[in-house]
Structure formats: C-alpha cells, structure tokens
Amino acid sequence: MSLKNDFLSGIIKENPVLVLMIGLCPTLAVSSTAVNGFGMGIAASFVLVCSNIVIAMVRKWTPDQIRIPIFIIIISTFVTLTDYVMQAYYPALYKQLGVFVPLIVVNCIILGRAEAFAYKNGVLSSTLDGFGMGLGFTLVITVIGAIRELIGNGTIFGKVVFNPEFQPALIMILPPGGFITIGLLMAFLHYFQNKAKEK
Amino acid sequence: MDSTSLFGILIASLLINNILLIRFIALCSFFGVSNQMETSIGMGMAVIFVMMMASAVSWLIYYFLLVPFDLVYLRTASFILTIAALVQLEEMYLKKYVPTLYRAMGIYLPLITTNCAVLAVAFLNIDYNYNFMQSMVYTFGVSAGYTLAIILFAGIRERIALAPVPKALQGYPIAFFTASLMSLAFLGFKGLFGL
Numbered sequence: 155m156s157l158k159n160d161f162l163s164g165i166i167k168e169n170p171v172l173v174l175m176i177g178l179c180p181t182l183a184v185s186s187t188a189v190n191g192f193g194m195g196i197a198a199s200f201v202l203v204c205s206n207i208v209i210a211m212v213r214k215w216t217p218d219q220i221r222i223p224i225f226i227i228i229i230s231t232f233v234t235l236t237d238y239v240m241q242a243y244y245p246a247l248y249k250q251l252g253v254f255v256p257l258i259v260v261n262c263i264i265l266g267r268a269e270a271f272a273y274k275n276g277v278l279s280s281t282l283d284g285f286g287m288g289l290g291f292t293l294v295i296t297v298i299g300a301i302r303e304l305i306g307n308g309t310i311f312g313k314v315v316f317n318p319e320f321q322p323a324l325i326m327i328l329p330p331g332g333f334i335t336i337g338l339l340m341a342f343l344h345y346f347q348n349k350a351k352e353k
Numbered sequence: 354m355d356s357t358s359l360f361g362i363l364i365a366s367l368l369i370n371n372i373l374l375i376r377f378i379a380l381c382s383f384f385g386v387s388n389q390m391e392t393s394i395g396m397g398m399a400v401i402f403v404m405m406m407a408s409a410v411s412w413l414i415y416y417f418l419l420v421p422f423d424l425v426y427l428r429t430a431s432f433i434l435t436i437a438a439l440v441q442l443e444e445m446y447l448k449k450y451v452p453t454l455y456r457a458m459g460i461y462l463p464l465i466t467t468n469c470a471v472l473a474v475a476f477l478n479i480d481y482n483y484n485f486m487q488s489m490v491y492t493f494g495v496s497a498g499y500t501l502a503i504i505l506f507a508g509i510r511e512r513i514a515l516a517p518v519p520k521a522l523q524g525y526p527i528a529f530f531t532a533s534l535m536s537l538a539f540l541g542f543k544g545l546f547g548l
Binding site: 331 | 375428433476524525528537
C-alpha cells in the first residue's frame with residue numbers, strides 16, 4: 155500500500171509543479187509545443203529516477219555535512235549523460251530545448267526529492283517516488299505544451315486539429331501565453347479544491 | 354545595430370531577452386521572494402553581485418582549464434560546484450569584512466546557489482562564444498534585468514495584496530496573470546535599436 159502511495163502521490167496530490175510550486179522554469183520555458191514539453195519531461199524524469207536510485211543506494215555512507223555536494227555531483231553526472239545522448243540522437247529537440255538541458259541540474263524537483271525522499275528511504279520506494287514525480291512533471295508540462303500549441307498554432311504534437319479557417323492566437327506560443335496557461339490551470343485546481351472543502 | 358557590440362549585448366540582455374519575463378529562467382525566486390519591495394531589492398543586489406563573480410570565474414575555468422585539458426564534458430559538474438563553493442566563500446568574506454553589506458543581502462546568498470539564473474548565464478556565455486569583456490557586459494545586463502523585473506513585480510504585488518481578488522485566483526494564479534501582462538509589455542521592446 156505504501157509503495158503504491160510513493161508512486162501515486164507525485165502525480166496529483168503532491169504534483170511538483172501545480173502543488174509544490176517547484177521546477178517552474180523549464181515548465182514554462184520549453185512548453186511552447188507538446189513535443190518540446192514531453193521531451194523535457196522525459197529527460198528530467200530520467201535524471202530524477204536515476205539520481206533517486208543512486209542516492210538511496212549510497213545514503214548509508216554519505217556524511218550528513220557534505221550530502222548536498224554529493225547529491226549535486228550524482229545529479230550532474232546523469233545530466234551530462236542526458237545532455238550528450240540527446241545531442242547525439244535527437245539534435246532537433248536538443249536545439250529547441252537549448253540551455254534548459256544542462257539546467258536540469260538545478261531543477262529544484264530533483265534536488266528536492268533527493269533531500270526530502272531518497273536520502274531517507276530505501277531504493278525501491280525512491281525509484282517509485284522518482285517515477286511518480288517524473289510522471290507528474292511530464293504530465294503537467296505536456297498538457298501545458300498541448301494547450302499552448304493548440305490555441306497558438308492549431309496543432310497538437312504537430313498534427314493539425316482545426317479546420318483552415320481557424321485563426322491561431324500567436325500570443326499563446328510567446329512567453330506571456332505560458333504564464334496565462336499555468337495561472338489558469340492553478341486557478342482551476344484552487345476552484346475545485348475550494349468546492350471540495352465546502353462539501 | 355550590431356548584436357555583438359557591447360551596447361547591443363547590454364540592451365538585448367537587459368530588456369529584449371529579459372531573463373525572467375522572456376526567457377523564463379529563475380522563476381522560483383521570482384515568485385518566491387517578490388512579496389515585498391524590500392526583499393526584492395536585496396535579492397536583486399545579491400544576484401548582480403553573485404552573478405558577476407560566478408560568470409567571471411566559470412569563464413576562466415572553461416577557457417583556461419577545461420578546454421586546454423580536453424575536459425569539456427565536465428562543464429555541468431564543474432560549473433555548479435564552482436558556483437556553490439564561490440557563494441559560500443563570498444558569504445564568509447562578507448560576514449567578516451563587510452558586515453553592513455552582509456546584513457543587507459546575507460540571507461539571500463544561500464538561496465542564490467540554487468538559482469538557475471546564475472548557472473544559466475555561465476552556460477550562455479560559453480554557448481554564445483563571448484570573449485571575457487562581452488561575457489561580463491552580458492552578465493551585468495542579465496542580472497540588472499533580473500533586478501528590474503523583480504522590483505517592478507514586487508511593486509505590483511504589494512498593490513494586489515490589498516485588492517479584492519476572486520477566491521480561486523488568490524495567491525499564485527493572480528501573480529501569474531500579472532507576470533503574463535508584464536511579459537507582454539516586455540515583448541514590446543523587441544526590435545529596439547534593430548536588435
């Protein structure tokens with residue numbers, strides 16, 4: 155039961171972006187299309203799961219005082235790996251994501267989970283936590299990307315959805331659209347939470 | 354105007370590609386500390402200070418250590434560790450020798466270690482192939498742009514705190530809408546001086 159909780163809590167109840175308010179920068183910056191959002195989500199999830207596993211494995215031998223530098227070295231190892239793999243196999247996506255790929259290393263979600271979860275729990279729980287949080291992050295960033303792409307360009311994952319008369323609102327792909335979309339998503343979440351509380 | 358001239362770099366990084374509102378870097382601190390004018394100013398000053406030092410050091414490390422020894426793949430790890438160590442060092446130095454400055458921005462320094470803007474600028478200086486002078490001007494532009502945006506935003510948020518806001522929009526949602534409108538305004542700088 156608790157293992158299931160470890161996995162599920164990251165998706166909705168403790169969703170890193172909408173509830174915990176961390177990892178905002180990549181969420182907004184690379185979510186101009188669904189494909190970019192999805193790519194970023196997968197890259198960050200990969201780093202998150204791998205670093206959670208390794209940190210959970212070495213936590214018994216990690217001195218408390220220097221744990222943060224150790225976390226950072228582990229995380230940056232996986233980020234460098236992702237960086238080079240992406241550059242080699244997905245050059246187009248890599249070009250779109252740009253500086254945000256190496257910046258995964260300072261993504262607060264990853265260091266936050268290392269400190270709050272992987273350092274205190276076993277390998278299996280930490281792996282599931284990594285998967286759950288990564289999935290929650292990927293979900294939000296892909297949904298935001300899809301909304302912005304749909305309204306701003308009339309497509310989803312590059313496929314045309316509306317008929318040709320549709321006038322796309324370019325503003326949604328530009329930076330202001332990112333702020334509006336996440337603001338609206340959060341407002342909906344608040345609205346339903348308030349409704350649930352009143353009942 | 355030539356986009357590699359020093360003035361061009363300054364304007365482009367300060368206004369046209371404002372790091373917070375157009376490039377979406379360092380948003381956590383943007384929403385986290387912009388509740389009050391005073392903390393925003395302190396944070397802005399601390400960012401300018403740390404960023405200038407961190408860029409200079411990481412530029413030197415990249416071109417005098419990583420490139421000659423063919424260790425470019427260690428870029429991510431070495432930059433983040435350098436910046437973390439540097440911030441610690443600056444904190445200790447300020448505490449001992451410049452206590453007034455430390456009181457003004459001391460509590461913000463640890464926060465900046467995880468501020469992605471500092472690391473982002475270190476990477477961008479390399480990605481854009483800037484020489485040392487250009488990278489210093491670029492860093493100053495970016496950090497001043499950060500300060501400008503966060504101070505403007507704090508001014509607006511102080512007013513919003515007093516305004517009647519619909520219940521579902523209270524807190525972060527309304528802050529995001531505000532940021533969206535500010536970002537729209539900053540988009541207007543595009544094309545300034547033909548950049």
